[in-house]
Amino acid sequence: MNIIVAILIFGFIIFIHELGHFYFAKKAGVTIYEFSIGMGPKIFSKEKNNTLYSLRALPIGGYVAMAGEDEESDDENSFDKKPIKDRLASIFAGPVANIVLCFVLLSGFFMIVGTPTTNILEQVAESSPAYEAGLKKGDKIISVDNKSISNFEELSSAISSSNGKELKVKYNRNSSVETTSIKPVKNNEKYIIGITPKNEKNPIKAIPYAFSTTYNTSKSMLQFIWKLVTGQLSGNIVNSLAGPVGVVQIVSNAATSGILNLVYLTAIISLNIGLMNLLPIPALDGWRILILMIEALRRGKKLPAKVEGYINGIGLIALLSFMIFITYKDILRIIG
Template sequence: MSIWTIIIALIVFGVIVIVHEMGHFFTAKFFGVTVHEFAVGMGPKIFSKTKNETDYSVRALPLGGYIRMEGEDEGSEDPNGFNNKHPLKRMAIIFAGPFMNFIFAFLLFSMLYMMVGVPVNTVGGLIEGMPAIRSELQEGDRIISIEGTRTSSWTDVTDTIGASEDEILTFEVQRESQTLMIDVETVREGGRTAIGISPKYERAPGISISYGFKQTVGMLKDMLTFLGQLFTGRSESEGVVGPIGIISAVGDAARTGFANVLFLAAVISLNLGLINLLPIPALDGSRIIFQFIELVRGKKIDPEKEGTIHLIGMALLLLLMVFVTYKDILRIFN
């Protein structure tokens, strides 16, 4: 593992953590909460600067970050203390961190699609040895419908072809100013129907944003499914990685191009946001639950007792991180 791999990974992870903490920070400031420190990293300070009552610091261990608010885990009489704000405001401050990770992932995916383009319902190429190359289809043909089924996206094209069981499919295509009907033979590959065409890629802000949103939502659904299977024992924990695993993955992505680094950064950001919403002590999800309980009870929870629970949760999470890191090292050497 080269020094450049580690540097790139730390930059990626650092930016994602800063985005997360910015969500907490700006929402806290919006609701008038006193923020004592905005820290990137853990452990001893290596740099700090104080401005408008907040100490902005960089710490030695690049393992996360945090903001330290007045009255967050202890009692405070300050009206600008976190624990003296309405529970709904506190919930908003806590949720803003993961939410910013989701927004950041969406922006990265949209930027990625602007760079590489989005597959559209236009023939970009014909594959050698497949039926389409023997048909009258040509590169640049826009596919309007297949067997009467409208196709407004490349996903519509592949889904319609793949689900068909016909030996011949009739394509309605637009070629310049002409509308043509073209019959194409099919073959079966991997249990699906295929004809052997590839898409044309277009770069446009509107469609890139749309695909960025779909990618974000789709990947969140996949992550939720994986977490559900993990907790129910229907999935192996081999897919879980720690800091060393992330550094290794970012290094692999960096060797194959900037676009892959963007993609992986978006995935890590989504993971960070989602994991933080789990109801585990010390994570944002658990803190939101405490605020919700107070909202329902109409009575404050002792912030010192809550802080103790989160402290125990943090210790357990650090032990889990050590275990996962050990597994990462074994995986790399194996």
């Protein structure tokens, strides 16, 4: 049952992505042949207003087939005959829809569970630097290195910017002010001391916190991609990557731990898909955006449709090959 839920969620994220493309292309008057969720053999299809709406067997993607997208077309409403601004909007809309979905889901999530904005500790991990320094649940952090702390963001920032340097932490416990020294440790490229703040249920704070979480998570993802591309990451990175099978397993596991964890994970996966599609890699939306920007700089002089089609085709083959490889690794990991 959990696997079915995971597949449905993955399909929903793809649906939102393709819906973004579809809506803005339709709005621009582009002729659309097919709006498909999934790849491979058709499970269900229905034609309406000269557009085929289909559901396919493999939940590993989806597409909006538009006239003149990858080849020249005589259709006066083909994609390639529309103004650059309309084409850019249609391509941008897919990734942006995923990023917006992440923000919307996180807003609802933080409205229910609250936001970790207070400087009062809810949990102190055993054997962590904070635990060893004597901090306990209920302690209220007053200052770090004589700098006043009024919320968790300020506390987190002080810890992150410490670069592992010992910090002088002043806190309030049972109306008594005490001081201790804590040396942060590095974990996943970030300095931590092993604390969890008390959540504050405030719908007004939930929306801006969802926005900042979306922004900070996007920043972390892009930094990871940059380090991956530039070879700054150590260890076997391939084993830490997950394809569709791996993602379905992760979502399936999250489904067993409650609806809220499922909502949070869905938001993060949607954000990941949105950002990945903005990368300038052939066959991804980012590549099409790059081509359109080059066309704009060349004052409307287009790259030949056949050339662009060949590049996208090669990119698609490379991506599918990589996807098959990662899926193979996922299956081995699950079996193991």
